[in-house]
Amino acid sequence: MKFCSNCGSQVTQRIPEGDSRPRYICDDCNIVHYQNPNIIAGCLPVWGDKVLLCRRAIEPRYGFWTLPAGFMENGETVAEGAARETWEEAEADVRELTLYTVFNIPYINQVYMLHRAHLVDGKFGIGVESLECQLFDEADIPWDELAFPSVKRTLRYYFEDRQRGEFPLHIDDLRPPVKS
Ligand SMILES: [Zn+2]
Structure with a gap:
């Protein structure tokens, strides 16, 4: 994933606070894009x-x-x-x-x-x-x-x-x- 499906800005992969795995997070709107099976x-x-x-x-x-x-x-x-x-x-x-x-x-x-x-x-x-x-x-x-x-x-x-x-x-x- 490269871009946020919510606002179109770039996403980066990092571990959100309180989480244990890297997630795609929007640099702009801060939405966490979870990916599951x-x-x-x-x-x-x-x-x-x-x-x-x-x-x-x-x-x-x-x-x-x-x-x-x-x-x-x-x-x-x-x-x-x-x-x-x-x-x-x-x-x-x-x-x-x-x-x-x-x-x-x-x-x-x-x-x-x-x-x-x-x-x-x-x-x-x-x-x-x-x-x-x-x-x-x-x-x-x-x-x-x-x-x-x-x-x-x-x-x-x-x-x-x-x-x-x-x-x-x-x-x-x-x-x-x-x-x-
Ligand atoms: Zn966004």
Whole structure:
């Protein structure tokens, strides 16, 4: 951040009195611009034995498969955000959302909250942020072409849990990928 969104003056980074971390503070109007993690709300839409994936038409990870998910908006619940994103990315109507995986990703300041959901009538289209959308059997999941670790883990959990017939909430902390 370089300029104040309140008055347009320059901001500098310093620790406000009584605080413990550097913040962007306006040199002019003295507003403190707090930056906090973003919540990414999404779904694992299920239809019979199949799950719905979307192939990304946007960066990052263009062309890779993902679960419909995106940044939560002001004024909505996490489940509402998850259902909205599923509609936007896959033109799919989902019901009976149950929070299923939570991923803390502190190194990119994100928290994923993905829900198991029933795909209404098995119907879907292709949202503007997707190249294609498709229902997959477990055997056909493109494991090497998944966009994000959160997506891969959620699918792994799902197929394991499905064998047991129990779907507990999974909460994981994700660490940066190790560069070789
Ligand atoms: Zn200002």
